[in-house]
Amino acid sequence: MKRIKTVQTRDLKKSLKSGGCGECQTSCQSACKTSCGVANQQCEKCVSGK
């Protein structure tokens, strides 16, 4: 596409089928302890699959 460049991302709708294993880290546990978000978390399956 001439004017739109799409960055490779995880398809959230597809993750309805592939996700939900629950093995990922608890968001607040790693560093912040005070301002939770999940965007910077990693998928355990994706990490172990690399």
Next chain:
Amino acid sequence: MVHCYKLNGYNIVLDVFSGSVHVVDEVAFDAISMYESTPKDEIKKTLLERYSHLEDVSEAEIDELFEDIEELKEDGKLFAPDVYENRAFDLKNRSTVIKALCLHVAHTCNLNCEYCFASQGKYSDNNEFSRDHDGHSPLMSLEVGKRALDFLVENSGTRRNLEVDFFGGEPLMNWDVVKEIVKYGRELEIVHNKKFRFTLTTNGVLIDDEVIDFANREMHNVVLSLDGRREIHDRSRKTINGKGSYDLIVPKFQKFVEKRGDRGYYMRGTFTHANPDFTKDVFHMADLGFTELSMEPVVCKPDDPYALTQEDLPIIFEQYEILAKEMLKREKEGRGFTFYHYMIDLEGGPCIYKRISGCGSGTEYMAVTPWGELFPCHQFVSDKKYSLGNIWDGVTNKDIQNEFKLCNAYAREECRDCWAKLYCSGGCAANSYHASGKVTGVYDYGCQLFKKRMECAIWLKIAQGEL
């Protein structure tokens, strides 16, 4: 829903419900911004007028752009519909296991940080360093620690990876018990086919070679508290005698991290109204040789002198942009570092279940006091009405737990039209509670900071991809 924003010369479009990210030119940016609210012929007319000075903006070019937009819509990458809202509660509560505990092994501290949300480690206004108002010892016994791990295993279902954070107060003030709890955890792993990931959060005062060796062998992650520049750090992170702790701890942290190799760690700082120019502190940490950095906005009451103000907000926004640009610059120079809130993995990030569920406080994550009482997370420990139960009898206060089960990315009316809800999952329940009186309320100040961080994080990821 889309979120279109401009940053550092980039035009970025986030498609909220698919998670797609697009980098577009000015013409496409304007077209997409108007696409769902304006008839196409009007969009075309506006674009032809606005970009009449550009040779490649013609009717045919705009028709081609519309075709591209429609193609992305068909592929589910632009204006994707929200297919999660009606299922949000079930998506979050599909699993009911507990997978993480924050063990408060010491409700006492050897520093006297003025802004501490844990009231200098005591989690109350009690002035005694011995027992609290209820007669509880400030140190967790080995018996309580072992029972906490048993409780976690018993409630973890088929979940294999279990997280345990040694927290305080200052956990190194109860170090012998920490080591014995770890030893017990390793025994449980074999019997129950589990994997404990231990984290140690410490202010560094009691770090010595023995602590370094043990932690680097056994701790999956260590969180080391440093606020940055000496004068900033020492202003609030003081010893009991009122002296700054910077010179005491920085050499210890450097040795700790150097010997840690490639194992995970974070240098974690807090910024306050005293240093809204916190990037100087982040860069200071990087210049000290640390590469895994986190800097958090202070959590305190609004009337506290350390509390961030509305006047600080534009300064902080600018600081987040400065940080992203400097990180890109340093990466180009071969001296990059990571910033916790900018660690965004667009391809391997969280699935939709995680994005809806959030941190799991009160459901899959709980805090355990030195005497074995359960709270939804470490930030609720000082609030008796949020007591969930204990590690012997389990969760008995189901009403409170049910409040936390309702916490998800769709729980708050204020988040209905927010583009960031699948990045923050509705935010921190403790922050919401302290700001609004409800765990399902909203901490608007935190929302504004979060959204700015996400915009910068995604920009940085795109720019790094072009290096």
